[in-house]
Amino acid sequence: MQPENIHRSRTVDAGTMQNELAAFKDPKLARGLIESIGKLAPEEGATLMEVCGTHTVAIARNGIRNLMPESVRLSSGPGCPVCVTSNRDIDAVIALARIPNVTIATFGDMTRVPGSTSSLLKEQAAGRSVQICYSPLDALALAKANPDRQIVFVGVGFETTTPLVAMAIKRAAAMGLKNFSVFAAHKNMPGALETLVKDPDLKLDALILPGHVGTITGTKPFEFLAKEYGIPGVVTGFEPVDVLQGIAMIMRQLHEGRAEIEIAYARGVMPQGNPVALAAIDEVFETCTATWRGLGDIPGSGYRIREEFAQFDALKRFQPEIEPTINPKGCRCGDVLRARMEPSECPLFRKVCTPENPVGPCMVSSEGSCAAYYRYY
Amino acid sequence: MCLAIPAKIAQLDGDGMATVDILGVTRSVSIDLTPQAGVGDFVLVHAGFAIEVVDPDYAQETIDLIKEFPDLAGDELPAATA
Numbered sequence A: 001m002q003p004e005n006i007h008r009s010r011t012v013d014a015g016t017m018q019n020e021l022a023a024f025k026d027p028k029l030a031r032g033l034i035e036s037i038g039k040l041a042p043e044e045g046a047t048l049m050e051v052c053g054t055h056t057v058a059i060a061r062n063g064i065r066n067l068m069p070e071s072v073r074l075s076s077g078p079g080c081p082v083c084v085t086s087n088r089d090i091d092a093v094i095a096l097a098r099i100p101n102v103t104i105a106t107f108g109d110m111t112r113v114p115g116s117t118s119s120l121l122k123e124q125a126a127g128r129s130v131q132i133c134y135s136p137l138d139a140l141a142l143a144k145a146n147p148d149r150q151i152v153f154v155g156v157g158f159e160t161t162t163p164l165v166a167m168a169i170k171r172a173a174a175m176g177l178k179n180f181s182v183f184a185a186h187k188n189m190p191g192a193l194e195t196l197v198k199d200p201d202l203k204l205d206a207l208i209l210p211g212h213v214g215t216i217t218g219t220k221p222f223e224f225l226a227k228e229y230g231i232p233g234v235v236t237g238f239e240p241v242d243v244l245q246g247i248a249m250i251m252r253q254l255h256e257g258r259a260e261i262e263i264a265y266a267r268g269v270m271p272q273g274n275p276v277a278l279a280a281i282d283e284v285f286e287t288c289t290a291t292w293r294g295l296g297d298i299p300g301s302g303y304r305i306r307e308e309f310a311q312f313d314a315l316k317r318f319q320p321e322i323e324p325t326i327n328p329k330g331c332r333c334g335d336v337l338r339a340r341m342e343p344s345e346c347p348l349f350r351k352v353c354t355p356e357n358p359v360g361p362c363m364v365s366s367e368g369s370c371a372a373y374y375r376y377y
Numbered sequence B: 001m002c003l004a005i006p007a008k009i010a011q012l013d014g015d016g017m018a019t020v021d022i023l024g025v026t027r028s029v030s031i032d033l034t035p036q037a038g039v040g041d042f043v044l045v046h047a048g049f050a051i052e053v054v055d056p057d058y059a060q061e062t063i064d065l066i067k068e069f070p071d072l073a074g075d076e077l078p079a080a081t082a
Helices: A014-025 A027-040 A053-061 A087-097 A108-112 A120-125 A136-145 A162-175 A190-198 A211-217 A220-229 A240-256 A275-284 A307-312 A314-318 A333-337 A369-376 B056-076
Strands: A046-052 A072-079 A102-106 A129-132 A150-155 A180-184 A206-210 A233-236 A261-263 A285-292 A296-305 B005-014 B017-022 B025-030 B042-046 B049-053
Touching (some): A014 A027, A014 A240, A014 B005, A014 B056, A046 A053, A053 A211, A053 A240, A087 A120, A102 A108, A102 A120, A102 A136, A108 A129, A120 A129, A136 A150, A162 A180, A162 A307, A180 A296, A180 A314, A190 A296, A206 A240, A211 A275, A211 B049, A220 A261, A233 A240, A240 B056, B005 B025, B017 B042
Parallel strands (some): A102 A129, A102 A150, A206 A233, A233 A261
Antiparallel strands (some): A285 A296, B005 B042, B042 B049
16 A cells, blocks of 8 residues: 655665566566456457657567467557647747747757648758757746847646646745746646547557656546446556556456556656646646647647746747648648547658658657557657 | 656755755755655656655565566466467
8 A cells, every 4th residue: 555645765785676677678578468357358348548748658568468468459548748739839939939038948849840831940941049958947047148139938748747847936936037038838747648539439448647747647637437437447657667557557447347546656646646746737727728739629728928927928928820731732640630640651651751861740759659569660 | 748757855955955866867946846855755757846755665565466476367267368
């Protein structure tokens, strides 16, 4: 049983911890789990969705799809934040980049995502200022070092990333920074998952839930999937043994006819999540309807900056004029994100659309399903 | 994008910042979201922020559970096909 208190803090020597973490790559442990999955898999078959893009990559890189019994299908979900960002949001960032004196600070993946007629990379080539950041804190440092420029951070990402950006905004407020703002396109997972489990064409039997979203949220936001829809879910980590353990626990639930939300990643996920991070999200953001590529408008699935922090909202500060949306011709990213087709079923895959020359975002991001399938299958 | 890497806190630097060791590389990260973290703790680092203190006891418990898994699966089913 896991205790309700926040944490047991224990100083560990690095060697012990490294050994413990190395176990999650141990082939012997993996073999036992693969065997269990084979024994427990329902005869009538099962379709599992890995929700998270980092899981898509872990599954592809470790060949886990090929280790599954024939009756078990793993399908990739919408958990790549860059991929689900709508064309309109990308066009908004491009419009912000075109405002004189603005520097766009962004995670690297975003620069190559094509909008309606341009991309941040193209804008950079045309002389606009675009800086790649590893952390929202880098954007704060940029603002501090360049008081004569306006730094706009592109806030994309799910519950894992949202509290970091909330903290960056709180830090900017505390520092009295006048030249820092955020284009907030953050999203949360539950509404998107509800859309997917309700889709009669997908017939999902269970969900492999994202470990580091769970680190922040805990299991509560996912409970409705089990209670209302009878869909079992296991929150798990990203090492091969973590993923296999998650799948084995799902198989056990299916075998026993249970539907619960369980944690296979106890070292990184507490049932109640991270209360400090949840409070930070709630202080700075409020939920709103968000447009997801492939899934459309989902009420409550987006985060916008609260009125109290409106001075850090780049849309309010600059009110950019956003060009009319044009979706790339022939691109089926929407269907891939909805799991209606596998990347290789898209007519553009590998022929017109490649990581070097991506047509849609799922081929741009290293976590996109198309990029993962291109690289590993 | 939701990748987070375990890192060991080497030093607390004040103002919610700490110096960590990530697989031999030293980096400055924010501990705003894990104010309880202290020197010697392992934390999960995502985009420059510690987002959780990794509990080594839970890591060991999980490994023990995984080791039991094949036996549990075997006990529950009449015939193993693998």
